[in-house]
Amino acid sequence: MNTTADQIYIVGTGISGLVAARTLEKKGYAPVILESSDRPGGRVKSDTESGVVYDHGFQVLLTAYPQARRHLDFDKLNLRRFLPGALVFNTGTPQRIGDPLRNFSSLLPTLNSKVGTLKDKWKIFRLSSGLKQKSVDEIFATPEQTTLQYLEAYGFSDQVIRTFFKPFFGGIFLEEALSTSSRMFEFTFKMFSEGYAAIPDSGIGAIAAQLVAGLNRTTIRYNQPVQQVTSGAVILKGGEKLPSRATLITVPFNPETGELRESGVAWERCDNLYFNVSKRTFEEGVIALVADPDALINNLYFPFGQNAEGCPVLSVTVVKKHALSKAELIQRVSEDLERYCGIKTKSFLKHYAVERALPKRGDLKMKPVEVQSLDFDNLFLAGDYLLNGSLNAAMASGEAAAEALAASLA
Ligand SMILES: Cc1cc2nc3c(=O)[nH]c(=O)nc-3n(C[C@H](O)[C@H](O)[C@H](O)COP(=O)(O)OP(=O)(O)OC[C@H]3O[C@@H](n4cnc5c(N)ncnc54)[C@H](O)[C@@H]3O)c2cc1C
CATH class of the missing domain: 3.50.50.60 (FAD/NAD(P)-binding domain)
Known part of the structure; x- marks a missing residue:
């Protein structure tokens, strides 16, 4: 032929x-x-300017994705892994929530953290173990409800939903109401439990x-x-x-x-802003969430090995709807960083407004x-x-x- x-x-x-x-x-x-x-x-692009890599929106490759395992050569991508779990900024005090199944060192802060009750932490462990047994086909054949309904039905406390699930999965689904299908929640949670969130060394x-x-x-x-x-x-x-x-x-x-x-x-949108700061206030590889409902910012992290003008680069994502101009947004995000995370920005570097980030749809x-x-x-x-x-x-x-x-x- x-x-x-x-x-x-x-x-x-x-x-x-x-x-x-x-x-x-x-x-x-x-x-x-x-x-x-x-x-x-x-939608998978990075810019390199003055030696700094800027992704067009914060996104991660989940190494457990079955398709990614088949089509990508992970070794050649020089993947930089994020630590499981997250650092949660809630009323000023950062709390580490981890996944004890994979990162044993996160067990202690997980048990001590005020992000959820002990029952919640046990439920996260149980959910993670349960989803490891459920196949991707089974997940996508399960009747849908919203992620919020799913979490409430699973018996999670309002506290852990507000301080962990809303900012964490809100940052993934790019909507904080957690109206995204429970199928997506189960699939993403399973992928997080079975592999790592990672970004190639030279950007997404x-x-x-x-x-x-x-x-x-x-x-x-x-x-x-x-x-x-x-x-x-x-x-x-x-x-x-x-x-x-x-x-x-x-x-x-x-x-x-x-x-x-x-x-x-219809599409979910987000803003991704980059700043440089005088010093890293938490480690590279940690995804930090801002749980305070009054904060505009959703998540932040220090992109691996990125420095601008000799200072660490910080990436910040805004998911909440707003009508701010670019200048107002930069101002507001800087204020939020200082107020909720104790981070003072040195200078603003870049802004990506991603209007068509994720498709909104049912029957996933x-x-x-x-x-x-x-x-x-x-x-x-x-x-x-x-x-x-x-x-x-x-x-x-x-x-x-x-x-x-x-x-x-x-
Ligand atoms: C901010 C953000 C965060 C995300 N986070 C994650 C994440 O953490 N994990 C994850 O797995 N996924 C994430 N995603 C989703 C993931 O990036 C997308 O699912 C994926 O990239 C979609 O690929 P696609 O080929 O379907 O569409 P697209 O990437 O949209 O590709 C469509 C292509 O068609 C071109 N095109 C459009 N119109 C025309 C035309 N008329 N003629 C010719 N060419 C045209 C476009 O320029 C584009 O290159 C995220 C996406 C964004 C934007």
Whole structure:
């Protein structure tokens, strides 16, 4: 089979598009990726300026992700691990909450911490052990409720929900009401219990860079925004029409017209601000949470090995809704850091407002069902928005869509 002669297009060089290209290459195809921006990675990007690495929003790779284990070479990513658990700033006094299952040294502060009752700590241990026995398939087949309802039904105290679960999972789901599906909670909790949260040494963008480097027969065309897909063609914004034998789209599109415009997908947003500070007030590798309900900031950490102007860099994430201008936001975040965490910032470094960070959706899945659009011939769908907002889902969707495409052509 001469698969290189096939005109196969992938729209988007996000993680789903890159994994789709990798999967198609393994089947012998040589796809072309059309990317609207000037570099790969989609939501997984880092900038390096004056030797400092800035991720576009704080995100972590969970090393237990089954898809990441298959598609990434962890050793070559030089992963820097976060310590399990978190440091919680609650009314001024930082408290360490850890996972005694993996990091025994965190047991004592966990037992002593005022973040939750002893019963809560036992329940966290029990939940973690229980989820280790529950498969990912079982998790995504369990009836959904909100994460908050799930935690209340599990019998956690209001105190531990407010001081640990809301800031910790609010920072992951990018919404503090914990209205995200309990399936996502169980999946994420399981992944945290079975592996580590980590970031590549050179920033989260290294994940996309590794996937790009692994492609040998794929052509990536940057600055090529796609306007519309039809049965048999891809139409670029400039009007150029590319005949296509099969197309795999990784972004939301309008199933009636084939236009790549927002199609009813709602998104969670966040702000990520970087400052430098005179000294680290807690260790690298620790994720700190701000539990005080009046604080705007959600979490902070010291990016591994990052110094600007000879001082440690601090990354801060805001999840709560606000209507502040950039200048007001910087001011407010600096005040919050001092007030709730006792951290005085030296200077402001960078701000990323990530408007489309995570897709909001119900009926979360981990196995794609919508791999093919029935309205168009040979049009295949991928992207985290079809399943759930995670690197694992992006990879799973890209792989499944590419397999369906290859099967259809074969
Ligand atoms: C702030 C933040 C925190 C996160 N935290 C985590 C975390 O801790 N752990 C985790 O697992 N996941 C996390 N995620 C989610 C994870 O990053 C995403 O699930 C994943 O990157 C989505 O990949 P994708 O390929 O589906 O989509 P995208 O990354 O959105 O890729 C789509 C690509 O298509 C391109 N494109 C768009 N329109 C067009 C067009 N018309 N023509 C051509 N190209 C187009 C875009 O430029 C982009 O490159 C986080 C995301 C963000 C933003």
